[in-house]
Amino acid sequence: MKKYTALAEIQSLIAQQALRLTDLLEYYFQQIEDHKHLNAFNEVFFLSAKKQAEIIQKKIDEGTAGKLAGMVIGIKDNICYQDHLVTASSRMLEHFVAPYNATVVERLLAEDAIIIGRLNCDEFAMGGSNETSYFGPVRNAADPERVAGGSSGGSAVAVQADMCLAALGTDTGGSVRQPAAFCGCIGLKPTYGRISRYGVIAYASSFDQVGTITSSVDDAALLLEVLAGADEHDSTVSEQPVPAYSQTLVPANKQKIAVLQETLESEALDPEIREAIVKGIEKLKADGHEIEYVSFDLLDYLVPAYYVLTAAEASSNLSRYDGVHYGYRNKDAKELNELYKHSRAEGFGPEVKRRIMLGTFILSAGYYDAYYQKAQKVRRLIRDKIESLLANYDAILLPVTPTPAFQIGENIKDPLVMYMEDIFTVLASLSGVPAISLPLGNNKAGLPLGIQLMAGHFHENTLLNLSNSFLK
Numbered sequence: 001m002k003k004y005t006a007l008a009e010i011q012s013l014i015a016q017q018a019l020r021l022t023d024l025l026e027y028y029f030q031q032i033e034d035h036k037h038l039n040a041f042n043e044v045f046f047l048s049a050k051k052q053a054e055i056i057q058k059k060i061d062e063g064t065a066g067k068l069a070g071m072v073i074g075i076k077d078n079i080c081y082q083d084h085l086v087t088a089s090s091r092m093l094e095h096f097v098a099p100y101n102a103t104v105v106e107r108l109l110a111e112d113a114i115i116i117g118r119l120n121c122d123e124f125a126m127g128g129s130n131e132t133s134y135f136g137p138v139r140n141a142a143d144p145e146r147v148a149g150g151s152s153g154g155s156a157v158a159v160q161a162d163m164c165l166a167a168l169g170t171d172t173g174g175s176v177r178q179p180a181a182f183c184g185c186i187g188l189k190p191t192y193g194r195i196s197r198y199g200v201i202a203y204a205s206s207f208d209q210v211g212t213i214t215s216s217v218d219d220a221a222l223l224l225e226v227l228a229g230a231d232e233h234d235s236t237v238s239e240q241p242v243p244a245y246s247q248t249l250v251p252a253n254k255q256k257i258a259v260l261q262e263t264l265e266s267e268a269l270d271p272e273i274r275e276a277i278v279k280g281i282e283k284l285k286a287d288g289h290e291i292e293y294v295s296f297d298l299l300d301y302l303v304p305a306y307y308v309l310t311a312a313e314a315s316s317n318l319s320r321y322d323g324v325h326y327g328y329r330n331k332d333a334k335e336l337n338e339l340y341k342h343s344r345a346e347g348f349g350p351e352v353k354r355r356i357m358l359g360t361f362i363l364s365a366g367y368y369d370a371y372y373q374k375a376q377k378v379r380r381l382i383r384d385k386i387e388s389l390l391a392n393y394d395a396i397l398l399p400v401t402p403t404p405a406f407q408i409g410e411n412i413k414d415p416l417v418m419y420m421e422d423i424f425t426v427l428a429s430l431s432g433v434p435a436i437s438l439p440l441g442n443n444k445a446g447l448p449l450g451i452q453l454m455a456g457h458f459h460e461n462t463l464l465n466l467s468n469s470f471l472k
């Protein structure tokens with residue numbers, strides 16, 4: 001059982017003087033200690049978190065604390081927190097200290113959240129099981145022999161096992177939503193361009209988004225409200241004003257929801273997930289929402305288009321790790337080319353190398369048109385189709401994952417099997433629309449299941465309100 005599931009509970013205890021921040025922090029430190037075997041944290045920020053707790057408690061006592069006072073949050077280890085290590089779970093950055101704060105960190109700190117540590121993830125966020133981390137896999141608290149999901153596996157397990165109230169992750173093709181589903185949490189990937197990526201280690205820049213993992217919709221809404229909005233350091237962030245999501249959270253009234261038929265009919269879909277989703281649909285109907293099954297005939301193109309484009313972007317983004325500018329450097333190289341080669345060969349793990357090589361091939365003269373250009377066109381078709389659906393429906397419903405959390409070691413040897421696990425999450429990423437993964441109870445073996453909702457660009461409100469009523 002989680003001790004606290006929403007910030008409001010904590011804040012009311014603090015207001016009644018029944019809880020002090022330093023005790024709250026000690027509680028989470030103890031939880032982290034008790035769940036060490038899950039390997040969720042790459043580092044716990046004991047010193048800076050304690051210092052923050054004292055300062056914020058003082059502000060609370062003086063009545064000047066920010067909106068997030070009382071929130072203890074973990075950040076994925078690809079988000080920069082000044083003067084703290086940030087490794088992207090890679091040997092390449094094992095000793096790299098963040099020289100400045102990511103905008104999301106600035107915004108958390110400005111509202112008095114306590115950052116408790118950095119969370120394990122797949123290396124450079126490339127993976128769907130947290131098994132590509134240089135620091136070892138994260139284990140699922142529901143069954144430690146199973147994966148946490150990825151790439152934000154540490155973020156999901158930290159919330160699942162009550163090691164912090166909430167966590168930040170990043171979602172390029174499902175990395176917030178899929179681990180959230182595997183761990184029974186709420187995972188929100190906002191619209192592309194809603195939240196700044198300044199200070200977030202890049203994987204595939206036309207997809208990467210920061211997202212949240214929480215136990216309550218209220219906290220997802222509050223965090224989005226704090227994190228979203230224009231940033232002079234990141235020109236891809238939209239200038240659109242940020243609604244007060246946490247204030248406008250109401251149970252959604254009659255919404256029109258499209259269920260993507262082919263996703264439920266997919267042979268890859270686990271029968272227990274299908275059954276749970278059908279029950280979820282019945283609940284939505286009973287709540288007065290209008291549900292229609294619609295055809296989506298592009299399902300087979302999602303994973304290929306996603307992997308062609310993200311590998312291409314990754315190969316370009318990761319060219320900066322050359323053993324000269326950043327991170328790991330081979331000590332024995334005698335000349336420059338050797339230095340590049342050995343540093344990259346030793347600093348990167350196999351999955352990252354696979355994608356760099358694939359991406360370099362895709363972008364090379366002669367193959368660019370056949371792969372990269374073509375995948376861009378496919379992306380446009382997918383996006384157009386989703387936009388045309390969202391012109392007629394408020395939301396789209398589909399599974400998050402084809403299966404519940406699989407065994408550690410089960411899929412890692414076959415990249416294609418692993419990539420196919422992303423089939424339902426890459427759709428929102430290719431389209432740039434917001435999507436949320438909601439818990440849907442457990443299967444017979446006790447493993448968490450999830451359901452996914454997508455909405456139109458910048459319609460996070462719709463997702464939050466629907467989620468709010470769905471989970472009640």
Ligand code: GLN
Binds near residue numbers: 422
């Ligand atoms: N599993 C997907 C991949 O490996 C998604 C990762 C992510 O969203 N960062 O690319």
